[in-house]
Amino acid sequence: MTVLNRMATKWNRFAQVSNDTRAAVELSRLGLPYLPWSDASLLPSALQVxxxxxEINSRKTIVEFGSGISTIYIAQILSRLGGRIVSFESDAEWATFVENRLAAFNLSEFASVIHAPMGPCTLSKNGLQWYDQTVVETAVQNLSVDCVVVDGPPAYKKGFELARYPALPAIEARLAQDYAxxxxxxxxxxxQEILRLWADLFSVKFVPYFSKGNLARGIHGVAHFTV
Structure with a gap:
C-alpha cells in the first residue's frame, strides 16, 4: 500500500467516525427507543443516506433485502410520508423479532417483513443460493418499486462474494421508471463487481459513499434532488 493509499484509508476511517456520530444525533430526532445495532446493520451514516x-425524492415503495434496524427507521419515515416497505429476511426468528418491534412502535401498517428462506435461484451467479424466488415474486407482483435497499443475504464468506447479485434482476419487472x-x-x-454488473444491465449510475458506511447509491431515471 502506498503512502497516499494509507493516508486515504486513515482519512476515510476518520470521516466515517465523524459521519456516524453526526448521523446518530439526527436519527435520534426520529423519536424511536433504543434498537439493537448489530455488526450486520447499516451504519448510522449509511442509513441516513x-x-x-x-425523504428528498419522495420514494414511497421500498423493497429491502435483509431486514433489521433499517426496516424500522424506514417505516418510521414512511409513517409520515405515506408508503410502505417490504423487507425480505432469511432468518425466521429475526424476521419475527423485527415484526414485533414494528408492531410495538405502531408501524406495521407501513412495513411487511417476509420470511424468504434461502434456496436455489435461477438468477444467481456461481450457483449461489438466494431468497426463495417464488416468495419474492409473489410479494412484489403488484408493486411499482421506486427504492431498493440491498444488505442481504450475508456475503462475507469466501465463495459467497456475489450472493447479493440477484436482487435487481429478481424484481426487474416491478421497478418503476425512476428508482434508487x-x-x-x-x-x-x-x-464492487455487482455494482459493475448492475450498472451495465440496468443503466444505473452509482455513486460510492466510502466514508458513509461503505454504501453505494444508484439512480435510474430521474432523481429530482441529490442526497
Whole structure:
C-alpha cells in the first residue's frame, strides 16, 4: 500500500467516525427507543443516506433485502410520508423479532417483513443460493418499486462474494421508471463487481459513499434532488 493509499484509508476511517456520530444525533430526532445495532446493520451514516433519499425524492415503495434496524427507521419515515416497505429476511426468528418491534412502535401498517428462506435461484451467479424466488415474486407482483435497499443475504464468506447479485434482476419487472438502489458493503470486491454488473444491465449510475458506511447509491431515471 502506498503512502497516499494509507493516508486515504486513515482519512476515510476518520470521516466515517465523524459521519456516524453526526448521523446518530439526527436519527435520534426520529423519536424511536433504543434498537439493537448489530455488526450486520447499516451504519448510522449509511442509513441516513437512505432516509435522505426517501425523504428528498419522495420514494414511497421500498423493497429491502435483509431486514433489521433499517426496516424500522424506514417505516418510521414512511409513517409520515405515506408508503410502505417490504423487507425480505432469511432468518425466521429475526424476521419475527423485527415484526414485533414494528408492531410495538405502531408501524406495521407501513412495513411487511417476509420470511424468504434461502434456496436455489435461477438468477444467481456461481450457483449461489438466494431468497426463495417464488416468495419474492409473489410479494412484489403488484408493486411499482421506486427504492431498493440491498444488505442481504450475508456475503462475507469466501465463495459467497456475489450472493447479493440477484436482487435487481429478481424484481426487474416491478421497478418503476425512476428508482434508487442502494448496496451495502461496497468495500468488498464482490459488491464492487455487482455494482459493475448492475450498472451495465440496468443503466444505473452509482455513486460510492466510502466514508458513509461503505454504501453505494444508484439512480435510474430521474432523481429530482441529490442526497
Amino acid at each position: 437512505v432516509l435522505n433519499e426517501i 438502489v442502494f448496496l451495502d458493503d461496497i468495500h468488498r470486491l464482490g459488491e
